[in-house]
Amino acid sequence: METIAECIENIIGAPVRMLEDLDEPQEAFVENRNQWDSSVILRALINMAPPDTLRLLGVTSRDLCVPVLTFVFGQAQLDGLVSIISTARLKPEFYGLSASPDLTLERACKESIHELGHTFGLVHCGDRSCAMSLSTHVGDVDIKNAEFCRGCRSFLRDRVTAALADESRPGREKQL
Ligand SMILES: [Zn+2]
Numbered sequence: 001m002e003t004i005a006e007c008i009e010n011i012i013g014a015p016v017r018m019l020e021d022l023d024e025p026q027e028a029f030v031e032n033r034n035q036w037d038s039s040v041i042l043r044a045l046i047n048m049a050p051p052d053t054l055r056l057l058g059v060t061s062r063d064l065c066v067p068v069l070t071f072v073f074g075q076a077q078l079d080g081l082v083s084i085i086s087t088a089r090l091k092p093e094f095y096g097l098s099a100s101p102d103l104t105l106e107r108a109c110k111e112s113i114h115e116l117g118h119t120f121g122l123v124h125c126g127d128r129s130c131a132m133s134l135s136t137h138v139g140d141v142d143i144k145n146a147e148f149c150r151g152c153r154s155f156l157r158d159r160v161t162a163a164l165a166d167e168s169r170p171g172r173e174k175q176l
């Protein structure tokens with residue numbers, strides 16, 4: 001988690017605060033798929049975000065899905081408050097390969113940056129090396145970087161600067 005936080009501070013450029021583990025919203029469990037509906041979790045996260053939250057990123061090892069997709073690596077509210085990533089399918093062992101915590105972490109950083117990018121209004125990018133490029137397979141995650149391309153980076157910088165300025169009123173602690 002510390003590595004993910006560091007990665008976010010470096011690339012998004014906003015301070016990160018880690019929260020205590022949050023309760024899992026049981027209503028998000030989809031029994032017949034043995035997965036968790038990420039849209040339902042996102043709705044629950046909105047209510048769990050401390051009042052001074054700039055953006056909230058949930059990190060879970062549960063396998064996430066949405067009704068129309070077999071699985072998702074993560075999901076975010078576009079230009080919104082909350083986002084989530086799942087490490088379930090970022091682990092090499094999910095694909096029958098030997099475990100590599102470093103690789104899992106590297107992928108988790110990329111997906112965290114991607115989902116947080118959405119919360120700052122970024123949409124999918126055609127540059128396959130950009131963090132905002134869409135990943136539908138773990139191979140796509142490995143192709144891209146945790147960093148943004150030039151265009152996405154400049155868009156994000158403006159949005160983050162504006163968000164931080166807005167949250168910097170006296171008495172409001174910044175948080176990502
Ligand atoms: Zn996306």
Ligand SMILES: [Zn+2]
Binds near residue numbers: 127130150153
């Ligand atoms: Zn881009």
